[in-house]
Amino acid sequence: MAVNPLPHGEGWGGGNGAIVCPQPLAAEEGREVLRRGGNAVDAAVTTAFVQGVIDPMMNGLGGSGVAVVYTARDQRVTVLDFYARAGSQVRPDQWERLFIREAADRYGYVCEGWVNDAGYQSVGVPGTVAGLDELLRRFGTIAWEQAVTPAVKYARDGFQVTGNIRSFWVTDYGPDVVANHLRIQWTPESKRIYTKDGELYALGETIRNPDQARTLERLASAGARDFYEGEIAAAIADDFQRHGGFITREDLAGYRVGAGEPVRGLYRGLEVVAAGPPAGGMTLLQMLNFLEGYDLAAMGWPSAAAALARVRAMKFAFADRERYLADPAFTQIPVEKLTAKEYAAAARGAHDSPTTTHISVVDREGNAISMTHTLGSSSGVVTPGLGFGYNNYLNCFDPRPGRINSLAPGKTRITMMVPTLVLRDGKLEIVIGAPGGTKIVTGVLQTLLNLVDHGMTPMEAVAAPRVDCNGDTVQAEQRISSEVLAELRDAGLPVNRRPLGYDPYFSKVQCLVVGRGGASDPRGDGGIALEA
Numbered sequence: 001m002a003v004n005p006l007p008h009g010e011g012w013g014g015g016n017g018a019i020v021c022p023q024p025l026a027a028e029e030g031r032e033v034l035r036r037g038g039n040a041v042d043a044a045v046t047t048a049f050v051q052g053v054i055d056p057m058m059n060g061l062g063g064s065g066v067a068v069v070y071t072a073r074d075q076r077v078t079v080l081d082f083y084a085r086a087g088s089q090v091r092p093d094q095w096e097r098l099f100i101r102e103a104a105d106r107y108g109y110v111c112e113g114w115v116n117d118a119g120y121q122s123v124g125v126p127g128t129v130a131g132l133d134e135l136l137r138r139f140g141t142i143a144w145e146q147a148v149t150p151a152v153k154y155a156r157d158g159f160q161v162t163g164n165i166r167s168f169w170v171t172d173y174g175p176d177v178v179a180n181h182l183r184i185q186w187t188p189e190s191k192r193i194y195t196k197d198g199e200l201y202a203l204g205e206t207i208r209n210p211d212q213a214r215t216l217e218r219l220a221s222a223g224a225r226d227f228y229e230g231e232i233a234a235a236i237a238d239d240f241q242r243h244g245g246f247i248t249r250e251d252l253a254g255y256r257v258g259a260g261e262p263v264r265g266l267y268r269g270l271e272v273v274a275a276g277p278p279a280g281g282m283t284l285l286q287m288l289n290f291l292e293g294y295d296l297a298a299m300g301w302p303s304a305a306a307a308l309a310r311v312r313a314m315k316f317a318f319a320d321r322e323r324y325l326a327d328p329a330f331t332q333i334p335v336e337k338l339t340a341k342e343y344a345a346a347a348r349g350a351h352d353s354p355t356t357t358h359i360s361v362v363d364r365e366g367n368a369i370s371m372t373h374t375l376g377s378s379s380g381v382v383t384p385g386l387g388f389g390y391n392n393y394l395n396c397f398d399p400r401p402g403r404i405n406s407l408a409p410g411k412t413r414i415t416m417m418v419p420t421l422v423l424r425d426g427k428l429e430i431v432i433g434a435p436g437g438t439k440i441v442t443g444v445l446q447t448l449l450n451l452v453d454h455g456m457t458p459m460e461a462v463a464a465p466r467v468d469c470n471g472d473t474v475q476a477e478q479r480i481s482s483e484v485l486a487e488l489r490d491a492g493l494p495v496n497r498r499p500l501g502y503d504p505y506f507s508k509v510q511c512l513v514v515g516r517g518g519a520s521d522p523r524g525d526g527g528i529a530l531e532a
Helices: 024-035 040-054 128-139 144-157 163-170 188-194 210-222 231-242 249-253 281-291 304-324 341-352 437-452 458-463 482-490
Strands: 018-021 064-071 076-082 099-102 109-111 258-260 263-267 270-274 356-362 368-374 420-424 427-433 474-476 495-497 510-513 517-520 527-530
Touching (some): 018 517, 024 040, 024 144, 040 356, 076 128, 128 144, 128 368, 144 210, 210 231, 263 281, 270 281, 281 304, 281 437, 304 437, 356 510, 368 427, 420 437, 437 510, 458 510, 474 482, 482 495, 517 527
Parallel strands (some): 474 495
Antiparallel strands (some): 018 356, 099 109, 263 270, 356 368
């Protein structure tokens, strides 16, 4: 079978570090950390705090995430998860009578009054602050205060509304979610900060958030536990109890970061290492196993044959996602069985008869981190005086009790976040991940295929036109030809050719390839910074 193998690089681009993320200013702050001698985790944590200020609906202090860390000295991979978890006051049946339907793209559920998608009841106990603190404690070399402080200036002095932020606010994402221009002003405090009397800030205008600057300054001086046990925690819990939310002081004080082993698989002789359940690593490995049986290099991309293979792999893996993927603390998941090559081969034989951010960093020593963190699509809630928004992580719990992803206290919902590393003989080759809801795993999948099977450069790989199939309909970027789409339709697949050539509907992949450079997806603002 013809394959275009990645050339094996012995170092990162001449020995320097690099960072990619969707926000150029945040990438630059991470680069400065690398230049001052900080390692990959130092840069990622610093970048994450800045991202939370300058892209406030995508991520921030009130969020959730997962990181995959590679330490070059011992060639070890560690997963740290800091998912938002349902508060102790939730009930499995609390939205049962309000349930309307499952979202068409399999991302969440629609309930009356949008109670699960926006507002205080949609928020899970945030994990981002604890997660960033734990990353720095385990793997970092700089002080906590050093990592937090760069974000303060962007909150205090302001940041410009970029094209990507503005377009996110005004894009219609359909009838299954709250419109973003309403979401960002769902509560009076959020409306006060992010609009001018209800009018969205225009492209290029500056948003200042002095409350958030003060919160960051307090975090920098008092430490991360203040968010969970101190003054910040008290303000959060009191606000949620006053407004019918489910987060208590005990929930915050009891929050802990998870640590564990990743899921692992082989594709064309390369080891793919990713975050496992409830994240999307298992789903990614299933898709790769399915596709390994095809000569994708010979098919080329884009082509009808390759598109059909990709879509069939997505349908196969997403069907299992709905049957099996859950919080492993609450449900036993047969990961080994589902990621076995034989399982995918059997499925292949049968067939043959959309708010998140990401950081990928490699430092000059070869250490790496792939980290995805998010507010979900954000709840529109801001606690008065604190200045930051919260996740809406409860929107993907099934409102119907007795199901694999029904609500329960302390439970986290499934996610397609899939920070991923690719290794050859234990040595790092690729650091990759993406924001983008259910489209994350399909974006990472297709970028890996473009790199490994089609021999593309990192920039070509992330920019190449994509298809996606989370439900019944294949979504295709405008750049995929009519001939390819016609053959998909002839195969019995409903196809929607989307109006944009670089469509933000798809995930925004952030990719670094050892010895070959990096790329930040042009579907976003595209931030890449190389250490000089």
